[in-house]
Amino acid sequence: xxxxxxxxxxxxxxxxEMAYVKVMTDEQLETLRKQIAVYATxxxxxxxxxxxxxxxxxxxxxxxxxxxxxxxxxxxxHKIASRQRWTPTSMQLQILERMFEQGTGTPSKEKIKxxxxxxxxxxxxxxxxxxxxxxxxxxxxKRKQQSAAPSSVNGESEVETEVDxxxxxxxxxxxxxxxxxSAGPADNLGFQNTSNLQYLNPVS
Amino acid sequence: xxxxxxxxxxxxxxxxEMAYVKVMTDEQLETLRKQIAVYATxxxxxxxxxxxxxxxxxxxxxxxxxxxxxxxxxxxxHKIASRQRWTPTSMQLQILERMFEQGTGTPSKEKIKxxxxxxxxxxxxxxxxxxxxxxxxxxxxKRKQQSAAPSSVNGESEVETEVDxxxxxxxxxxxxxxxxxSAGPADNLGFQNTSNLQYLNPVS
DNA sequence: CTTTTATGAATGAAGG
DNA sequence: CCTTCATTCATAAAAG
Numbered sequence: 090x091x092x093x094x095x096x097x098x099x100x101x102x103x104x105x106e107m108a109y110v111k112v113m114t115d116e117q118l119e120t121l122r123k124q125i126a127v128y129a130t131x132x133x134x135x136x137x138x139x140x141x142x143x144x145x146x147x148x149x150x151x152x153x154x155x156x157x158x159x160x161x162x163x164x165x166x167h168k169i170a171s172r173q174r175w176t177p178t179s180m181q182l183q184i185l186e187r188m189f190e191q192g193t194g195t196p197s198k199e200k201i202k203x204x205x206x207x208x209x210x211x212x213x214x215x216x217x218x219x220x221x222x223x224x225x226x227x228x229x230x231k232r233k234q235q236s237a238a239p240s241s242v243n244g245e246s247e248v249e250t251e252v253d254x255x256x257x258x259x260x261x262x263x264x265x266x267x268x269x270x271s272a273g274p275a276d277n278l279g280f281q282n283t284s285n286l287q288y289l290n291p292v293s
Numbered sequence: 294x295x296x297x298x299x300x301x302x303x304x305x306x307x308x309x310e311m312a313y314v315k316v317m318t319d320e321q322l323e324t325l326r327k328q329i330a331v332y333a334t335x336x337x338x339x340x341x342x343x344x345x346x347x348x349x350x351x352x353x354x355x356x357x358x359x360x361x362x363x364x365x366x367x368x369x370x371h372k373i374a375s376r377q378r379w380t381p382t383s384m385q386l387q388i389l390e391r392m393f394e395q396g397t398g399t400p401s402k403e404k405i406k407x408x409x410x411x412x413x414x415x416x417x418x419x420x421x422x423x424x425x426x427x428x429x430x431x432x433x434x435k436r437k438q439q440s441a442a443p444s445s446v447n448g449e450s451e452v453e454t455e456v457d458x459x460x461x462x463x464x465x466x467x468x469x470x471x472x473x474x475s476a477g478p479a480d481n482l483g484f485q486n487t488s489n490l491q492y493l494n495p496v497s
Numbered sequence: 498c499t500t501t502t503a504t505g506a507a508t509g510a511a512g513g
Numbered sequence: 514c515c516t517t518c519a520t521t522c523a524t525a526a527a528a529g
Contacts, residue, residue: 174505511517
C-alpha cells in the first residue's frame with residue numbers, strides 16, 4: 090500500500106515518449122521478485138503438506154492435489170536482471186591476499202576505503218566488496234584451521250563436532266531430493282524463503 | 294533482501310551495456326499488485342488451515358528455542374540438524390518489514406513484547422529476536438543508504454532509498470478475501486499465479 | 498548440459 | 514547504537 094505509490098510516482102515519467110524506460114527500480118524489482126518467490130514457495134510447500142496429511146487422514150477437504158503449478162514458465166525471458174556478484178580480478182586477488190597475510194588481519198574502516206581505491210585501478214570494486222572479502226577470508230581461514238586441528242584431546246568419538254555445518258548440509262541435501270519438494274515438503278516453511286528465486290528468474 | 298542497494302550499485306558496471314530494461318505499464322503493475330495480495334491471502338489462510346488440521350500431530354514440529362522444523366519429514370526418518378538461529382517466517386518478515394517502514398522506528402521495550410506476541414502466531418519467535426531484527430534492520434538500512442548516496446545527485450523526484458514493497462500483504466486479506474479460498478483455492482492459485490507472473494517474466 | 502565446489506553476500510546474534 | 518562474528522544462502526566457476 091506504500092510502494093505502489095512509489096512505483097506510480099516514478100512512473101510519472103513520459104510514458105508516451107519512449108518505451109525504453111525502467112518503470113521500476115532494480116531494487117523494487119528485486120523486492121517484488123523475492124516476495125513472489127516467497128509466496129510461491131509457501132504455497133508449494135503447503136500443497137505438499139496437505140497432500141501428506143490428506144494421505145494419512147483422508148482429510149481431503151481441500152482439493153489441491155493436482156494444483157502443483159510448476160512455475161517454470163518456459164524459461165527464456167530473462168528480463169529481470171539477475172543478481173550478480175563481484176568477482177575479483179586476479180590482480181585484485183593477489184593484492185588482497187597479500188594484504189591479508191601481512192596485514193594485521195584487521196580490516197579497519199579506513200583501510201577499506203583506501204584499499205578499495207587502490208584496487209579499483211585493477212577493475213571494478215566497491216568498499217563493500219573489500220569488506221566482505223576480508224570478512225570471508227578471515228572466517229574461512231579460521232574454520233579451515235579449526236577443522237584441520239581436531240585437537241586430539243579426547244577420543245574422536247565426536248566425529249562431527251566441528252566440521253558440522255557444511256557436512257550436515259551436504260548430507261541432508263543428498264536425501265532431500267534437490268529437484269522438487271517431494272521429500273521435505275514443509276521443512277522450511279519457516280525459514281529459507283528466498284532460495285527459490287529461480288522460479289521468477291529461470292536463467293538457463 | 295535489503296541490501297539490494299549494493300548489487301544495484303554494482304550492477305551498474307557489470308551489466309551496464311546490457312541495458313536491462315524493465316517495462317511495465319501501470320495496468321500491469323496494478324494487476325501484479327492485486328495478484329500478490331490475493332496470493333498472500335491464500336497463503337495465510339492455507340497456513341491457518343494447516344495449523345488447524347495438523348494441530349494435534351504437529352507438535353513435534355517445534356524444537357527447542359526458535360527452531361521451526363517440519364515434523365512431516367517422514368521419508369528417511371532422519372533427524373534434521375536443528376538450526377541454532379532464528380529465521381523469520383515469510384509472514385513474520387512481512388509484518389516486521391511493514392512495521393519497520395511505517396513504524397516510528399522506535400523499537401520500544403513495550404512494543405517489542407507486543408510485536409513478539411503477535412508474530413508468535415506465525416511461528417516461533419522471541420522478544421530478543423524482534424529486538425535484534427529491528428536493530429539490524431535499522432543499522433543496515435542506514436549503512437546501505439550511505440553507500441548508495443554518492444550515486445544520487447540529481448534533484449529528480451527523490452524516492453527515498455529505503456523503500457520496500459512488503460506491503461500489500463496478507464493483512465487486508467480479510468477484506469480482499471478471494472472468494473474461492475475454501476472451495477478451491479488451489480485452482481485459482483495455480484492458474485492465476487502462472488498467468489500473472491508472466492508480467493514479471495515474459496516468456497519469449 | 499548437469500553436478501560440485503568455491504566464494505561473494507546476507508543476516509541473526511553477541512560485544513562494547 | 515555500532516562493530517564483529519558465525520552461519521547460511523546463492524551463484525560464478527570448475528569438474529564431470
